Amino acid sequence: MLFLVYCSLIISFLQYDECIEDCDKAVERGRELRADFKMVARALTRKGTALAKLAKNSKDYDIAIETFQKALTEHRNPDTLKRLNEAEKAKKDLEQQEYYDPKLADEEREKGNETFKQQKYPEAIKHYNEAIRRNPKDARVYSNRAACYTKLGAMPEGLKDAEKCIELDPTFTKGYTRKGAVQFFMKEYEKAMETYQAGLKLDPNNQELLDGIRRCVEQINKANRGDISQEDLQEKQSKAMQDPEIQNILTDPIMRQVLMDFQENPRAAQDHLKDPGVAQKIQKLINAGIVQTR
Template sequence: MAEDDAKAQGNAAFSSGDYTSAVLHYNYAISLSPTNHLLFSNRSAAHASLGHYADALSDAKKTVELKPDWEKSYSRLGAAHVGLHQFEEAVAAYTKGLEIDPSNEALRSGLADAQASLGVLLKKQEMKQRAKAEKKLGTAAYKKRDLETAIHHYSKAMEMDDEDISYITNRAATYLQMEKYKECIEDCDKVVVRSMEIGSDDKMLVARALTRKGTAFVKMAKCSKDYEPAIEAYQRALMVHHNGETLSKLKEAERVKKELERMEYIDPKIGDVERKKGNEFFEKKKYPEAIKQYTEAIKRNPKDPKAYSNRAACYNKLGAIANGLEDAEKCMGIDPKFSGGYIRKAEVELYLKEFENAMKTYVEGLQHDPNNQELLDGVKSCVEKVNKAKRGGLTPEELKERQAKGMEDPEIQSILTDPVIRQVMSDLEENPSAAQKQMKNPVIKSKIQKLISAGIVQMK
């Protein structure tokens, strides 16, 4: 019969260890004889050998259904339950089988093993409950800032249940509060390792441990290099589970590391050497090369006003006015008594045809260095240029440029919208005597003078 042949082929495959083929042969045999309990029993054994215990259990139950008075049905049922770690059910199955055949050694052995495993399971469950109780005591102590007691309870919990990594993370948090950073880091590493060993999918807990590890490294950091392991820990935490707080900690660690690197790089003696190299390039009119050296000098000594002044001079030579102005003002801020900053700022203002502003800058510099000839000459030059502008001595191109620059000034724009001023401007052209009367008002006079200085109003 085809059914017997399929069964025989299945048994042969099973005996040779080819359990997959055995299952296929038994499948065919069962399709031919769906009420044969032996076929379901054999297929249950094949599934169990493959570790497919759910399928083994299904076939074992079918075997019991078809042949409830056959002791081997319960042997199959017990074995499937054991494979699924359902030890109480396994004990019940083996016990039922022994009621049918009390002397069956396979059932006796299976029952003993299931009872032993059940005892281990019950003990494990008991220890898990005790571990949770220890954790609860530890958390209560932690909240009371009784950190040593918290450590004791979390450690006990870890001993009782090594599959719950939350106990390790809690102890790590406690060590962090105690400023025992090395112990904290060790526990954080244990969380990562143990998580992989037990196949935990709690990514948040692992990420939290890595974040805590990074924080411990930050707490211990004394120089920029010490921040590297902290940054690495934060980055790993974000790879495991993205968290805004961790990201903020990472950015702060990177910021502090960069700032420490900047500070550690400072060396005024080297800064002087770099500045002198820049001076050599400046004398040769190699301004980009000089800027590079002055920039290095500033990195080495950020409080050197000469380096900023010299770099501003280079920027001014290259027409990089915004950069020149920024360096000049930085120079003035570092050392208000150093004339170089005022001179460089005035150079920018002269370039922009802002003669009044340049004169103010020179005068401000003279307040700190009254005998500086370059500042004195600058004031004199500005006075001449301002007077020349007021006399209408500018060329058409100079006047046009000056007016355009003046119109960019928000104050000038505001003055021109004043109807009183607009009337005075009209009177200056058509009714000078009326304009002169209005000019006796100091506010009006000041505004008109502003327009004259900007080249908007021309006095004839």
């Protein structure tokens, strides 16, 4: 397999066109001689590497990607798979750069805003999708799309967009109101209140955030008073049991003893509450509906 040695040397000297030609000859000769599949795959991998180095647009990357895929059908080599993934990522990044246009993104965002006002939420999402493709770093679009998803009842998608909004711009308070609203509608009142409080650190007088906290407090107090249906209570408890923080509290040996004392030794339980850390965990369990005070 002299061709393989030669094309490897050519890659080292950045003579990619000649390398591609020699790799093709190596593959052709290898098939004639019924060479080991690994050798043919190696030649195809080197050809793909050279093609990726020469790529200037997405179509060029398509040819490199196709070559790596052919190599993998000959022999599934980890290095080839790694190079394929790198070429696919490079193609995606290049396409994003080619498509990037903040001006068109703003136009699409405005179109989305107009259709949102008309309560045409699916149509608004299409405009926001296009705005994100044109400018994926604009936190405002994720905030607006989160509002659309909330209106449509698609809470997981809305939560994801709200979190992306905060990630892109942690100082943009709208992201916190969006996230808090989604969590509120998901009946995760404690989490929603934490989100609203995080937003208030940036803008202490923000009325949306203040109203959000008020609504959360009302719901938490309502649950603590027992003004909640058994069905809602069970749903709340079920969600709480999926929360890693609640799971950690319930599996903590010290907290298990505290909870046992609440049932069997109320006086000892009161002593436990003098510890701020324990008291805070108990309050979390009460808010989650796991521990009931009535």
